[in-house]
Amino acid sequence: MLRVSKLTDYATVILTHIAHQPDELHAASDITQSTGVALPTVSKVLKLLSKANILISHRGAKGGYQLAKKPNETNVAEVITAIEGPIGMTECMTSKGTCEQEPSCEIKGNWSLINRAVYTALEAVTLADMAAPVRQQAVSVVMPMTKETNELKVEN
Amino acid sequence: MLRVSKLTDYATVILTHIAHQPDELHAASDITQSTGVALPTVSKVLKLLSKANILISHRGAKGGYQLAKKPNETNVAEVITAIEGPIGMTECMTSKGTCEQEPSCEIKGNWSLINRAVYTALEAVTLADMAAPVRQQAVSVVMPMTKETNELKVEN
């Protein structure tokens, strides 16, 4: 079904919450209350985000987490990568040399382009976007094209 | 890691193979030989693709499968949907009414836009593209935008 994991979904909810008060410290226990996600799970997500330098942590009493960068400087692709690891639509994209039919594979190149297109789409959405009301914009994405149409359809 | 399942990957390999001879019938046993994928697995994939009307099946002796449409009329989004079910980045996208925090959820709208962007990217690639050598093109995708930039960045 091509979906992100639950943890990633939690991560966006949590980060969106934090993005509303970017300068304050947010303890895991506070976030549990405001999001409804169980404490151990919240804790796990926060650790992963901290490790990926999306959040900065402060230990000890009165500690907590805050955004490492401005809300518009962290995007969804980074969040997904922090929780799930590198984004690659097929196994061959993330784990090199594993695939037996790699030498003769003719579709790898196209998957790589699809990959880039999806990544670009995810990269275009920031925490600021998530925290803000929904509006619309257009973004250009690199894609493979058919043999027949030998020129760019849309230029950016 | 945001990836399609192995079966989906097989499906693209198989369909790309068939797309090279769109008018001939391809039996599961033939496809096993030319792709290296185990027969029961090939069989499973072909059945799913047939059920989704991406392939047409012919039973009995000298039977097999062929493309239901021209190679450029079937896209990757359809293939993924055929094997994995509806494409939705989060659970809330595909299974309505399940999420407890749906009423108060402020990020659903943005996930919906991300979803559409990814879908558009996948929709833009056809079997003809997969079968052809890799080239480049640009495609426009609808995305959410920040509060500040209240106008379209790129028009298509």
Added chain:
DNA sequence: CTTATATAGGACTATTTTAGTACTATATAA
């Protein structure tokens, strides 16, 4: 210095999803 608080890190279990296989029924060409 001591205590309470909060994150860091890792290990572990349970659950869910995916992959792969097998078997029976049905259709068709020869």
Added chain:
DNA sequence: TTATATAGTACTAAAATAGTCCTATATAAG
């Protein structure tokens, strides 16, 4: 009638994910 090939379904095994828990470490405050 027989050989061949798909349809449909059920089942098992393997892998990924989700969720929990425990111990160590850092820090603010009394």
